[in-house]
Amino acid sequence: MSDVTANKELRIVGFLCNWCSYGGADTAGVGRFKQPTDLRIIRVPCSGRVDPLLVAKAFANGADGVLVSGCHPRDCHYSEGNYYARRRLEMLKRFLPFIGIDEKRFHYTWISASEGQRWQKTVTDFTKRIHELGPAGKAVLDPADKAVEEMAS
Amino acid sequence: MKREAGFIPKDGWNAFLASLAKRFNLYVPCREGETILFQPYHAESVICLDRPAASAPKGVIFPQSETLFSFELKKKAEDPRKVDVELKSEGAPQDTAIVALRPCDARGFSILDPVYMDVDPYYRSRREKTTIITLACPNPYPGCFCTSVESSPADKSGSDVLVTELDNGYFLEAVTEKGRTILDDNAIQDGAGYKEEAEGRQKAAHDRVKKAFSGGKKVKISQERLLSDEFWEETTAKCLSCGACTYLCPTCYCFNITDEQTVNRGERIRSWDSCMFPHFTLETSGHNPRTKKAQRFKQRVGHKFVYYPEQYGDLGCSGCGRCIRFCPISMEISKVVAKLSEEGEGSTKDAAEGARS
Amino acid sequence: MNRERLKEAVAEILPGVDAVIAYGQGFDAAHGEPCFVTKKEELEGLILNPLCEHNLASYLPSRKNKKTGVVVKGCDSRTIVQFLQEGLVKRENLVIIGVPCTGVVSAKKLARALDHQTVEEVRFEGETVIARTPRGEKRIALADVSPDKCRTCRYPTPLIYDVLVGEPIESDKDPAAVYDDVRELMGKSLEERKAYWEKEIGRCTRCYACRNACPLCVCQDSCIAETRDPHWQSQRSNLSEKMMFHFIHAIHLAGRCTECGECERACPMDIPLGKLKKKINMDMLDLFDYVPGIVCEDKPPLYTFKVEEKKIEEHEL
Numbered sequence: 001m002s003d004v005t006a007n008k009e010l011r012i013v014g015f016l017c018n019w020c021s022y023g024g025a026d027t028a029g030v031g032r033f034k035q036p037t038d039l040r041i042i043r044v045p046c047s048g049r050v051d052p053l054l055v056a057k058a059f060a061n062g063a064d065g066v067l068v069s070g071c072h073p074r075d076c077h078y079s080e081g082n083y084y085a086r087r088r089l090e091m092l093k094r095f096l097p098f099i100g101i102d103e104k105r106f107h108y109t110w111i112s113a114s115e116g117q118r119w120q121k122t123v124t125d126f127t128k129r130i131h132e133l134g135p136a137g138k139a140v141l142d143p144a145d146k147a148v149e150e151m152a153s
Numbered sequence: 154m155k156r157e158a159g160f161i162p163k164d165g166w167n168a169f170l171a172s173l174a175k176r177f178n179l180y181v182p183c184r185e186g187e188t189i190l191f192q193p194y195h196a197e198s199v200i201c202l203d204r205p206a207a208s209a210p211k212g213v214i215f216p217q218s219e220t221l222f223s224f225e226l227k228k229k230a231e232d233p234r235k236v237d238v239e240l241k242s243e244g245a246p247q248d249t250a251i252v253a254l255r256p257c258d259a260r261g262f263s264i265l266d267p268v269y270m271d272v273d274p275y276y277r278s279r280r281e282k283t284t285i286i287t288l289a290c291p292n293p294y295p296g297c298f299c300t301s302v303e304s305s306p307a308d309k310s311g312s313d314v315l316v317t318e319l320d321n322g323y324f325l326e327a328v329t330e331k332g333r334t335i336l337d338d339n340a341i342q343d344g345a346g347y348k349e350e351a352e353g354r355q356k357a358a359h360d361r362v363k364k365a366f367s368g369g370k371k372v373k374i375s376q377e378r379l380l381s382d383e384f385w386e387e388t389t390a391k392c393l394s395c396g397a398c399t400y401l402c403p404t405c406y407c408f409n410i411t412d413e414q415t416v417n418r419g420e421r422i423r424s425w426d427s428c429m430f431p432h433f434t435l436e437t438s439g440h441n442p443r444t445k446k447a448q449r450f451k452q453r454v455g456h457k458f459v460y461y462p463e464q465y466g467d468l469g470c471s472g473c474g475r476c477i478r479f480c481p482i483s484m485e486i487s488k489v490v491a492k493l494s495e496e497g498e499g500s501t502k503d504a505a506e507g508a509r510s
Numbered sequence: 511m512n513r514e515r516l517k518e519a520v521a522e523i524l525p526g527v528d529a530v531i532a533y534g535q536g537f538d539a540a541h542g543e544p545c546f547v548t549k550k551e552e553l554e555g556l557i558l559n560p561l562c563e564h565n566l567a568s569y570l571p572s573r574k575n576k577k578t579g580v581v582v583k584g585c586d587s588r589t590i591v592q593f594l595q596e597g598l599v600k601r602e603n604l605v606i607i608g609v610p611c612t613g614v615v616s617a618k619k620l621a622r623a624l625d626h627q628t629v630e631e632v633r634f635e636g637e638t639v640i641a642r643t644p645r646g647e648k649r650i651a652l653a654d655v656s657p658d659k660c661r662t663c664r665y666p667t668p669l670i671y672d673v674l675v676g677e678p679i680e681s682d683k684d685p686a687a688v689y690d691d692v693r694e695l696m697g698k699s700l701e702e703r704k705a706y707w708e709k710e711i712g713r714c715t716r717c718y719a720c721r722n723a724c725p726l727c728v729c730q731d732s733c734i735a736e737t738r739d740p741h742w743q744s745q746r747s748n749l750s751e752k753m754m755f756h757f758i759h760a761i762h763l764a765g766r767c768t769e770c771g772e773c774e775r776a777c778p779m780d781i782p783l784g785k786l787k788k789k790i791n792m793d794m795l796d797l798f799d800y801v802p803g804i805v806c807e808d809k810p811p812l813y814t815f816k817v818e819e820k821k822i823e824e825h826e827l
Binding site: 185186187188190203204207208216217218292293294295296387390391393394395396397399400401409411413420422424427430431432477479480481482483485488 | 529536538540541542544546564568569618622625626628644709713715717719723730736738744745746747772775776778779780
C-alpha cells in the first residue's frame with residue numbers, strides 16, 4: 001500500500017459499465033473536460049457484474065473511495081443487469097456503515113454515454129467528498145495489518 | 154540448590170504474573186465477554202481461571218498462521234530487465250511463557266513434540282524458548298475424559314511447572330529444569346509444607362473424572378469396526394463438518410502452506426488446516442479420496458487413536474473434551490472410541506446399531 | 511411439546527422414508543443432539559423438550575434425492591421454505607413433522623447460568639428449567655436462558671408441515687422488536703461500531719463452523735473464502751481476513767438468511783454473528799417488503815428486480 005500522503009491524490013476506484021458509463025467518461029475525455037485524476041477506472045461489461053465483494057475488496061486493498069456507475073435503469077445494454085445492480089448496491093450502501101466503513105465513501109450512480117458533463121461533475125464532486133473525508137486509514141478490512149503471530153483466538 | 158516446590162499466597166498471584174511478564178512474552182487466559190481465550194498479558198488483562206479456555210494455547214508455539222518467509226521482487230533503475238528477489242525470514246522468537254493452561258493443553262505439546270521437534274526449526278525454536286506453567290484442574294468440566302487417555306487433572310507431561318490451587322494460595326511444583334528456574338525466585342515461598350494438601354486435591358480431582366473407555370494408551374480398537382463403512386455412516390450422520398473440533402484441539406497439528414502474493418511481493422504462509430473440511434484431501438488432479446464426512450471423521454479418530462500411537466507410542470488425544478463441549482451436534486469422540494474398543498458388543502452390526510443410539 | 515405424539519408421528523412416517531431426523535439426548539444432561547432414526551427401536555431415545563435447539567433442516571440439501579422425514583420447529587420450517595424458494599430440496603422427498611414451540615434453551619446460556627459446572631440432570635416444569643450440578647439444584651426461568659431469537663419469535667407454529675404435533679400457537683411477541691439489537695448498534699457512532707466489530711471479529715479463528723452450520727451456505731466445498739483460484743482471500747489469520755470472511759458470509763446470505771441462529775450457536779468464540787445478517791434482513795424488509803423463508807413461491811429479493819423500485823432513491827453527491 002503506497003504512502004498516500006506523499007502525493008496529494010487519494011485512491012478512488014471506479015467500476016464503470018462498458019457501454020454507458022465508460023462511454024460517458026470517454027465523452028468527457030474527448031471534450032477535454034477537466035477533472036481530478038484520483039479516480040482509477042475498472043471497466044466491467046455491465047454494472048450488474050459488480051459483486052458487492054469487489055467493492056469490499058477495493059476498500060480492503062486501500063481504496064479511500066469506490067464509485068460504481070452504470071446505464072440508467074431501463075437503458076441497460078443487457079436489458080436487466082442494472083436492475084440487479086441497483087438492488088445489490090443499495091443493500092451494500094446500507095451495510096458498509098454497519099461494519100465501520102463510512103457509506104459516504106461508496107457511491108453508485110447512472111451515467112449514460114452522452115453525459116460527459118455529468119461524468120465530470122460526478123468525478124469532481126465525489127473526489128472532493130473523499131478529500132474532505134480524508135484517507136480511509138486503517139479500515140476494518142486492511143491487509144496492511146501484518147500477519148499476527150497470535151494463537152487461535 | 155534449586156527448589157522443587159514453591160508456594161504463592163492468593164494475594165501474591167498478580168505480582169507473580171507481573172514479574173513473569175517482565176522476563177517473558179506472557180500469555181494468560183483472559184476473559185472477553187463470555188469467552189476465555191489466551192491473550193498476551195498486560196496490566197489490565199481480565200484473567201479468568203474458573204474453567205479451561207475455549208481454545209488451546211497451542212497457537213503460541215504452533216501459530217494459526219505463520220509467515221515462513223516473505224519475498225519482494227525489486228527492479229534496479231540501471232537495468233530494469235533485471236529483477237532481484239529479496240527474501241526476509243522472521244526474526245528469532247523471544248522468551249515466552251504460558252501460564253494457567255490446563256494439563257490437557259500442556260500434554261498437547263508433548264504430543265506435538267515427537268512430530269515436529271526434529272524436523273521443524275520454527276516449532277523447535279519456539280518450543281525451546283517457551284516456559285509452560287500449568288494449572289491443575291480441581292474438577293472435571295463437561296466433556297472431559299483425560300483419565301481415559303491415561304492423563305489426569307494434574308498430569309505433568311509437557312509442563313515446566315505445575316500449579317495446584319489451594320484454599321489460601323497456589324502450590325508450585327517444578328517438573329523440568331526450566332521450572333526450577335522459575336521457582337528460584339525470592340518472591341516465592343518454600344512449598345514443601347503444602348505438598349500433601351496439593352496431592353490430596355489432585356487425587357480428589359482425578360477420582361471425579363468419569364472414565365469413557367478403558368485400556369488407556371493400550372485401548373484396543375476393533376479392526377473390524379474401524380473399517381466398517383456402516384459404523385462410520387451411522388456415527389457421523391449428524392456431523393456438520395464444521396471444523397470447530399480441530400481448531401480448538403490441543404493436539405491437532407495438520408497444516409497448509411500457501412503462497413500469498415500481490416504483484417511484486419508476497420509471503421509463504423503456513424496455516425492450520427482441518428481434516429474435517431471436504432477439501433483437506435483434494436489433490437491437484439481433482440480427485441478427492443475423502444469426500445464423505447464418514448471417511449473424514451474415521452480418519453480423525455483413526456489418527457488420534459490408531460495411527461499416531463503406532464508411530465509414537467502414545468495416544469494422540471489428551472482428553473480435554475473441547476471437541477465435545479463445543480460441538481454443535483454433541484459428537485463425542487470418547488463415546489466413539491468406547492464403541493470401537495473391543496469392550497463394546499461383539500459384532501460390527503451391533504456396534505453400528507449402538508452408534509445410532 | 512408432546513413427546514408421545516411425536517413418537518407416534520415418527521413411527522407412522524418411518525416406513526415411507528430413508529430416515530427421520532429428530533432429536534436425541536446429547537453428550538450430557540444439558541444438551542440435545544440430532545438423531546437419525548431408521549428403526550422403530552430407536553424411537554425410545556427421542557426427546558422433545560427445550561433442549562431441542564438445533565436446526566435439523568440443515569441436513570436436507572445433502573439428502574435432496576432421498577426421502578427424508580424431519581422434525582422442525584417454527585424457525586426451522588422457515589429454512590425449509592427458503593430451500594423450496596431456491597430449489598435446494600424437493601418437496602415430494604420431504605415428510606415434515608411440525609412442532610409448535612414457545613422457546614428452547616441455549617445450551618451456552620444454560621452453561622453460563624450454571625457456572626459451567628458439570629450437569630447431572632435437567633428437568634422442565636412449565637416455563638422453568640431445573641438443573642442439578644455438584645453444587646445442588648438450581649431453578650432458572652426458561653426465558654432467561656433461551657436464545658435471543660426466541661425472544662422475538664414471530665412464527666412459533668411451523669409454516670410448512672405434513673403432520674403437526676401439537677396445537678398451533680400464535681406469536682405474542684412484538685414483530686418490531688426483532689431488529690432492536692441492530693438498531694441499537696446503528697445508534698452508535700461509526701467509530702464505535704468499527705471498534706465493536708474489531709473486538710468481536712478479532713476472536714474469530716476462521717474455523718468456518720458458522721458457515722458449515724448454516725443451512726443456507728450450500729457451497730461448502732467451494733466457498734470462495736477458501737478457493738485458490740479465484741484467489742479472494744489469503745490464509746493469514748489477521749483481522750482483515752477474518753472481517754472479509756464474515757463480510758462474504760453475510761453478503762452471500764443477503765435476503766436468504768432465516769435467522770435460525772445456527773451460526774451463533776456453532777461459534778466456539780461466542781461472536782454475535784447474527785447481527786450482521788439481521789442488519790441486511792432489516793434492509794431487505796425495508797427496501798423490498800420481504801422476509802426470508804415465509805412463502806414458498808417467493809423469490810429472494812436479490813434474485814429478482816422491479817423496474818420501478820419504490821424505496822430506492824437515487825443518491826446525490
